[in-house]
Amino acid sequence: MDYQELNNGVKIPVVGLGVFRMDDEKEAYNSVRTAIDLGYRHIDTAMIYENEEPVGKAIRDSGVNRNELFVTTKLWNEDIISKNTQKALETSLKKLGLDYIDLYLVHWPIKDRYVSVWGEMEKLAATDKVRAVGVSNYTEKHLSELLEMRSLVPAVNQIELHPYLSQKELVEYCSQYDIKIESWSPLCANKNNLLEEKILIDLGEKYSKTPAQIVLRWNVERGLIVIPKSSNPGRQKENLDVFDFELTVKDIEQINSLNKDMRVGPHPDEVGF
Ligand SMILES: NC(=O)c1ccc[n+]([C@@H]2O[C@H](COP(=O)([O-])OP(=O)(O)OC[C@H]3O[C@@H](n4cnc5c(N)ncnc54)[C@H](OP(=O)(O)O)[C@@H]3O)[C@@H](O)[C@H]2O)c1
Numbered sequence: 312m313d314y315q316e317l318n319n320g321v322k323i324p325v326v327g328l329g330v331f332r333m334d335d336e337k338e339a340y341n342s343v344r345t346a347i348d349l350g351y352r353h354i355d356t357a358m359i360y361e362n363e364e365p366v367g368k369a370i371r372d373s374g375v376n377r378n379e380l381f382v383t384t385k386l387w388n389e390d391i392i393s394k395n396t397q398k399a400l401e402t403s404l405k406k407l408g409l410d411y412i413d414l415y416l417v418h419w420p421i422k423d424r425y426v427s428v429w430g431e432m433e434k435l436a437a438t439d440k441v442r443a444v445g446v447s448n449y450t451e452k453h454l455s456e457l458l459e460m461r462s463l464v465p466a467v468n469q470i471e472l473h474p475y476l477s478q479k480e481l482v483e484y485c486s487q488y489d490i491k492i493e494s495w496s497p498l499c500a501n502k503n504n505l506l507e508e509k510i511l512i513d514l515g516e517k518y519s520k521t522p523a524q525i526v527l528r529w530n531v532e533r534g535l536i537v538i539p540k541s542s543n544p545g546r547q548k549e550n551l552d553v554f555d556f557e558l559t560v561k562d563i564e565q566i567n568s569l570n571k572d573m574r575v576g577p578h579p580d581e582v583g584f
Contacts, residue, residue, distance in 0.1 A: 312352060313554060315536055317466040318489040321413070321443045323381055325531055326551055327353030329495065329540035336365040342542045343369035347380070349548050355469075355493075355538040357385035357418060358403055367407030382409065385418040385447060386428070392421060396431035400440060415441045416469055420453040420579055426460050433463045445469065447495075448579040451484045458488065469493035471576050472535065474526060474569040475505055482533065493536040498523055500575045510565050518556045521549055528553045529566045 314322040328346040333339040339362035343354055347369070356366045363384060370380060384407065390399035400415060415435060417428055425446075432444040445467030449457070458464065468485050472478045472494035482492050499505035511522035518525070523539070527550060530537045539550045558566075 312350065312551075313531065315491055315534065317414075317443050317491055318464055319443055319466060321466070323414070323443075323467075323491070323536060324351075324353040325536050326527065326553065327351065327355050327381065327383070327493075327536065327538040328547065329355045329538040330362055330366055331357070331360050331540055333362050333540070333542060334360065336362070338542050340365040340369045342547070344373060345544045346547050347373040347375055349544070350551055351547070352379055353381040353383075353538070355383045356407075357416075358387045358390070358399065359385070359418065363403055363406035364408075367409055371408055377409070381413045382407065383414040383416060384412055385416040386432075387418055388421055391417065391419075391424050391428050394428075394431070396428065397435065400435055404440065411440050411442060413442045414445060414467060415443075416445045416447045416467065417449075419448045419582060420446070420450070425449065425453050426457050429457050429461045429463070429465075433461065436463060443467070445490075447493075448582075450579055451481055453579070454484065454488075454490070464488050465490050467491050467493055467536075469495055469538075471496050471574055472530070473497050473499040473505060473575075474508070474511070474529065474566050475499055475503060475571050475573040477567055477570040479567075479570070482535070486534070491534075491536060493538060494530050495538060496575050497530055497537040497539050498526060502575050503573065505569075508569060510569060514558070514562055514565070517562075518558075520553075520556065524549060524553050525558070525566070528556065528558055529563060532558055532563060 447469035
């Protein structure tokens with residue numbers, strides 16, 4: 312497993328398991344247990360996924376030392392609006408059954424709150440309840456306002472990113488401030504036939520890898536962190552097995568050419584929160 316270093320020195324495994332839509336308790340528990348057995352050391356959940364309890368139990372039952380695991384959860388919109396930041400963190404910790412969270416993210420940039428909520432996150436960052444704080448779905452506009460008003464630079468911006476939405480400008484902007492990018496829906500949520508693109512199939516044949524592995528490797532080589540979701544042990548294994556080959560500059564350019572600024576999730580400016 313490769314690691315990236317966040318801007319406060321905390322190390323983060325570059326491939327994590329996303330657990331969105333694992334709302335069946337057994338599915339969430341079994342998926343996290345299997346993933347950790349397979350070597351995953353990074354789990355990405357959120358209060359709104361309604362699975363912090365089984366995810367936390369799987370982490371605690373895994374037999375792996377807590378300090379070898381990296382756990383992310385997120386502050387949901389209603390808690391942002393009602394300024395419930397500290398209580399929301401405590402509730403998440405309780406549900407997870409953990410003493411601390413490695414990364415706590417503001418889930419969406421809520422109108423009129425996307426800067427002020429950061430003051431509350433800064434306070435949390437000064438406690439031993441979180442090791443790093445960051446944001447999710449922030450555009451350059453949200454970030455530039457935040458950076459102008461507040462002193463702590465977010466460690467992470469977790470955004471939708473895959474070959475159909477390569478986010479070149481936002482990745483470059485965040486890199487100027489040492490804000491690491493995490494790609495959500497890195498496989499385009501297995502929609503829009505991304506994994507059937509000829510470029511990805513041909514590159515897969517070239518390296519004896521699957522199109523999904525090519526996409527994940529493209530992220531890793533751009534210095535990004537990926538959190539593919541899978542409840543299937545075979546695909547979990549596949550998604551972790553991306554560290555024994557390297558794409559060429561030409562391969563990367565070919566994958567870049569697939570960009571069409573196409574989203575599978577909502578645009579942060581258009582969400583009605
Ligand atoms: N911050 C945010 O606002 C936000 C928003 C959305 C998602 N996220 C995070 O990002 C994570 C990943 O995003 P996502 O779940 O939307 O999409 P994704 O990881 O791009 O795709 C997941 C889908 O692809 C399938 N899949 C997984 N590995 C595969 C492989 N190797 N080959 C073919 N299909 C594969 C999965 O099915 P199986 O399970 O059957 O394998 C599932 O249907 C989420 O779980 C969540 O943690 C964050």
